Amino acid sequence: MTDFLQHAPLGQTVLYPSQYDAGLLFPIPRAEARSQIGIADSALPFTGWDLWNAYEMSWLNAKGLPQVGILRARVPLDSANIIESKSFKLYLNSFNQTRFDHPQAVIDLLTKDLSDAAAGTVEIDLIGPERFGLEIFGEFDGINLDLQDVEIDQYQTDPTLLELDRHPKSNEAGHVTEQLFSRLLKSNCPVTGQPDWACVQIIYSGKPIDHAGLLKYIVSFRMHSGFHENCVERIFSDIMNRCAPATLSVFARYTRRGGLDINPWRATPGMPAPQWRRSARQ
Incomplete structure (x- = not known):
């Protein structure tokens, strides 16, 4: 484990966040792991993305009523960083007791914070309960x-x-x-x-x-x-x-x-x- 990762929240005891805090996100540069397998960020041999699904997404509406959804975040592979998973979880937990006037405000904030942490444009889809029944399940073919x-x-x-x-x-x-x-x-x-x-x-x-x-x-x-x-x-x-x-x-x-x-x-x-x-x- 590099010295850099020793400062990540993963594997450490941390306080449960009570209010929104973008500073909880912990970015990890992709370059080091890629260099170990002979890949240079300046000449990536592949295309693709990293698709994150968060099933415990919640926040409060303007009246304080809890809202729930599934967050789907698509992180581009040419972003400078991945985001350490526990920090991602803690960051999402910081929404739990935070009020928002409209779901779009949640989407806008998620897009900004995750894009800043990844140093690349992260695409966000916030799936509300009215779309839960449209989720597709299936195994790989072949x-x-x-x-x-x-x-x-x-x-x-x-x-x-x-x-x-x-x-x-x-x-x-x-x-x-x-x-x-x-x-x-x-x-x-x-x-x-x-x-x-x-x-x-x-x-x-x-x-x-x-x-x-x-x-x-x-x-x-x-x-x-x-x-x-x-x-x-x-x-x-x-x-x-x-x-x-x-x-x-x-x-x-x-x-x-x-x-x-x-x-x-x-x-x-x-x-x-x-x-x-x-x-x-x-």
Whole structure:
């Protein structure tokens, strides 16, 4: 853990905020984690975003009556910072006893504060109870990598597990397009060591990737320490470096912690953005 993260509220005892306070947000620069996997902010090899869902969003209306909603925040990947998750939660808690004349005032303040912290334009959608019934649930489509009968003994990230299929079907020897997923992605918070659980979908076109090696690689994150966004960028980079697909999309839907879930998506430019659907585990 870097000295910088030692000052983050995550893993520390903090006071519950009683009034709105934008100063609770704790930004973490993306550059350091990216430099560790050979990515420069000046030449990002992917497009994408980080989608945050906050299910414990509340505030008071002008008469003091509590209001509730689901906050959906889309953070651009080219923003300078990610936002540390506990600080995000504390910041949202600071709205609980704060009065607003209109929901739009809440949206405007969230947009300003989160964009300032991320150093990039954060898109906000505040979903009221009248739209709760429109929320979409669904699992990833494609080939379930977890159904393979493989022996696993590597639980620290190992990109050498990734390789092209040495025995592809004759009609797959040149170029394929595949949609794959696994529910076995687990990593650990780099500050507290608590587990983070996710389902990851990988869509690619190119020479066939060995499915057994890909599953072993995903499981190799099991004891890895890294923030959600960093893990997805590492997966994208390792697959590109080892298997060189023509196109690649990596989308991870993490289970919530503290009323928040984080869903990073990284893809080669031109790949269509995934439709947002909550999984059963979220």
